[in-house]
Amino acid sequence: MIPAAVDYVRADSAEAAIAALVEHGDEAKLLAGGQSLVPLMRLRLATPTVLVDVGRATDLVGISVEGDTVSIGALTTHSTLEHSAELAAACPLLAHVASLVGDPAVRHRGTLGGSLAHADPASDLPAAVLALGGTLVVAGPGGTREVAATDFFTGFLESVLAVDEVLTEVRVPVSTGGWSYQKFNRRAQDWAIVGVVVAEGGAGVSLVNMASTPIRATAVEAALAGGASATDAAASAADGTEPPTDNQADGPYREHLARVLTARALTAAGI
């Protein structure tokens, strides 16, 4: 529980962060809210030699709604999402999911960008952005690119982010159609054993902790698009998943939960 020695660099803007990442290469790690990285460092499971702290990069904070797009700065905290009236009106699903992350202390430090960049399949927000069909804005030394959420996650705790890139913004469509998040866990503060997100009347359905990345429940989406009932669609919730086994659940139990929770989520979303 005692981290290894690490150098600390403060970057007060995305530009400064990119410059620091270019300078230190893959020895560096971005520090945002630190709610995932710092525990890993304390257990010495992560041992970056340089921390680039973007905690004061105010250009990466904020929520704005223009037309049919909600743009959220990567450093916006879960707590801000949870309590934003603007977000509650434009994309209530995302505000609700943010309210279920960890505990209040985690939500006051943790950031949307940090959660997505950490790419934990057990996290709530990556699956929500996935179900919403979000877009991630990534800045690097060569400029800015946009990545669809469906293309962002590449493996367990892995994404398309290069070592010198910074996730700067998350865009999701304005979405007020039927939605639900069914988070199944044993304590309020825990990661989901399994979670199911339904967005925009079933146009997007995603699963938490059912594979090495957050995944879309494509079989459910297809069944719904084909006119299947909620019950019938939910029966295919575990199709194509590769759920992990841990203290809380093995694969077959997770598959069972995925089906049960998908049925509940679809019902709650009015489908």
Next chain:
Amino acid sequence: MTDTISPFVGGIVGTPRLRKEDPALLTGESRFIDDLQLPGALWIALVRSPYAHARIGAIDASAALAVDGVVAVYTGADLEGDWAGPLPCAWPVTDDMKNPAHLPLAVGKANFAGDGVAVVVATSRYAAADGVEGVVVDYEPLEAVVDVRDAASDRLVIHEDCGTNVAYDWELTPDPDGVAAAFENAVHHVTETYVHQRLIPAPMETRGVAVVPAPHNGDMTLYSSTQIPHVLKVMAALTLGVPEQKLRVVAPSVGGGFGCKLNVYAEELVCMTLANRHGVPVRWTETRTEAATATIQGRAQRQTIELAADADGKLTGVRATLLADMGAYLQLVAPGVPLLGAFLYHGLYDVPVYSFTCRSVFTNLTPTDAYRGAGRPEATYAIERAMDALAVAVGVGQDEIRSRNFIPTEKFPYDSPAGLIFDSGNYQPTLDRAKELMDWDGRRAEQAERRAAGSTMHLGLGISSYVEMCGLAPSRTLAALNYGAGGWESATVRILPTCKVQVVTGATPHGQGHETSWSMIVADQLGVDPDDVEVLHSDTAISPLGMDTYGSRSLSVGGTALWMATEKVIHKARAIAAHMLEANADDLDFAGGTFTVKGSPDKEVPLAAVAFGAFTAHDLPDGMEPNLEAQVTWDPGNFVFPFGTHIAVVEVDEETGAVELIDYAAVDDCGNQINPMIVEGQLHGGIVQGVAQALWEEAIYDADGQLRSANLADYLVPSAAECIDMKLDHTVTPSPTNPMGVKGVGEAGTIASTPAVMNAVVDALRPMGITDVRMPASPMTVRRAIEAAGGSS
């Protein structure tokens, strides 16, 4: 029943009062071990075996010694000559108990994952941690023994010199023929087997040690986050062979213990010997991972209980057998933990004959020891779960089976079939009141309605009635159980010249609120403001005599010593007042802090005048010593026996297996209450801790003896979000064991709540044919039980 009515008339005892400890705790003013500023201190970090069972080969510390800030590295072999003896086990329950040598740092073989094999000494905590990574140990991994039944088979013997994994066998069967006859003639014979998983105590503050030596005069101060500074002083002196009079032990603010700080640990002795070797302060703060692997764990028992009953369900005999997991070594009181339950497997039921046997074995897992309730939660769980099984067999309600068997009130003091004398009890009213609080009949109707409607959200109702023995303990009884110390407690009351009061207690608090309760007792007796009473504790230089805090003993033993010391001071003050008033001491009344002459209320002298007079000593009665101070050491004549009934209501989601506690009622009787707010707080925390065993907590080990729940993300300590409002009430049946009529309440909630919740879970599932669910009742465990019983898909 011999009731002792409350001796308190001052209007302070018995009323809720905020804790005087809390402002300092809540603002961070209180100082815990890790807050101590010790210039020049060296930090240690232990190199711990990653294997549950391994021979220790060569240890190469060269890379560690090259780390900036690392001062030295010692192996177990390097320090072997520093110990006058192994780590102590103070409870050799049988004369032939096997007790393998337990050195602070292992030599030759590591016997659990977490066993210390070397220590790094460095100028900072960080350098010490870096140093640990540089110590290369050549381990030869051995097969690990992780299951108690496997251990008992002696298929693989862990401690070769013991020749067996069985530490001891212990039996209590006062009437073997009677027990045999009871089961032969039983109309109903219930046999149940239950498993108590291992629990990690997980206090908010992990352990910590700091040792400050005085190399030239040989003094040494040991600061430790411990429940037992007094016991630790004696044990450390013996283990290290240092002169006890040179040793001072201080427990600063201690952030909880739940029994896990009722011990003598390797790190305390390693810091002491290294402080000697280096001549500077040496300190250590435990990490949360170490708290999971290197601090004792609790429970870890496999139990079989048999009930014999007649056609009406009236118990005619109880027989219990245990297989208890001691872990890799015997810690301070571990062998005695099953014995603390051994007398209570018949619960609060009137049973003529009784049998208890226990076999305790070694495994390659973290040592176990006392954990909140220590033996009594296990006993209560067994009898209360089995009583539900008996109710089903007889065909009566869970409430009725209990009412038919409660020890009748007129039988107190009750000679128990296990040989105890239950001091006082009146059980039926606690069941009646708990049912009323819970709206038992309404809940039963709701349960039936849901079942009739085919709901997949099942209600379950669970009762747990309990009696426990606490207030440890009469010293002679402890002697009969081979315990290595006494059970007395000490207190000093000192009225200062300005009529402020200092109290010295040997009962060392670690979160219980002694300062508040003790000052209320003394203030009530003396007629002073509780804020004018200062309670001194937890430092053997200030409070040299004590047996510390565990086993719900502080109030009934230490509080009684305090009450008696205050009476003794009043007795002396009365003599001085009589002298001042030129009256006979027997003719004085003392109330509200003033002595008055009976029949002449205008003739009075306040305690303040007496206190100042005792200080100046200008005009004391002939032969009287100056000052107002008295010390009492009290050895109780019996245990005290709190009791009560708890009822839990759970909702079980058939589709997911999730169990939610939705309602809870508890009616407890701990005799007279000093501060009802503290009583409620103990119950709230205790109940949640017991619910946690039922629903959340488990030290999960794999087949290799690796702990898979070594942090608070994987070990599910409940948070406030998992707690519900509880309906609490109480009855008052004073104890005749002590003059205050008090019992104990520190462990009662934990003792009662686990079986209440599990009985509720099984009650919800019983229509499916389910009769038991292994703890904790996790969603997957419950769902699997439902699937096995053919439940919904």
